[in-house]
Amino acid sequence: MNLLTVLRELLVLVHLVGFALLLGGWAAQAVRHRYATTTLFRTGLGVMIGSGLLLAIPFPAGVHLDYLKLGVKLAVALAIGGAFGVVITREKAGRPTAVAFWTIGALALLNAGIAIFWHGA
Numbered sequence: 001m002n003l004l005t006v007l008r009e010l011l012v013l014v015h016l017v018g019f020a021l022l023l024g025g026w027a028a029q030a031v032r033h034r035y036a037t038t039t040l041f042r043t044g045l046g047v048m049i050g051s052g053l054l055l056a057i058p059f060p061a062g063v064h065l066d067y068l069k070l071g072v073k074l075a076v077a078l079a080i081g082g083a084f085g086v087v088i089t090r091e092k093a094g095r096p097t098a099v100a101f102w103t104i105g106a107l108a109l110l111n112a113g114i115a116i117f118w119h120g121a
Contacts, residue, residue, distance in 0.1 A: 004060035011055050018047030019112060022080075026105045035101035036091050037084060045084065048111075049077050069118050076111045080104055 025041025056070050086100040 002060060008055070008059060008063070011051050015048060015051040015055060018044050018049075018051055019108070020044070022048055023105070023108050023112075026101075026108065029101070030105060035087065035096040035098045037087050041104075042084065045077070045080060049074075049081075052077065066118070069114065072118075073111055073114055076107055076114065080107045080111070083107065 021044025022041045023044070025038050025044055029036060029038060029041075052070075052073065056065065056067075056074075058065050083100045083103045087097060087104065090097045090100065
């Protein structure tokens with residue numbers, strides 16, 4: 001196992017930690033029926049997007065990447081960011097919205113499902 005392979009596997013770990021922070025923070029709020037964002041799951045989204053973009057770099061040599069899958073996952077992650085924007089804006093206005101909040105959780109699970117079930121050719 002060479003250094004680049006180890007680095008890629010570490011990035012996958014960081015990506016999973018970002019997802020865990022996002023979904024865990026979201027679930028903690030959902031259980032309490034508090035439809036607001038927290039630093040924990042905002043950080044998770046940033047870690048997930050950042051590490052996902054780094055994982056889209058084709059290293060080590062010979063790694064096959066499914067760019068359509070990566071593009072769809074990026075689009076879903078950006079949609080999560082948009083839902084965050086709605087939730088944060090509504091929080092500041094004193095009118096929390098459950099729909100945008102639940103959308104964050106649904107899209108996070110969709111992104112995980114794409115990662116697991118989408119197998120390229």
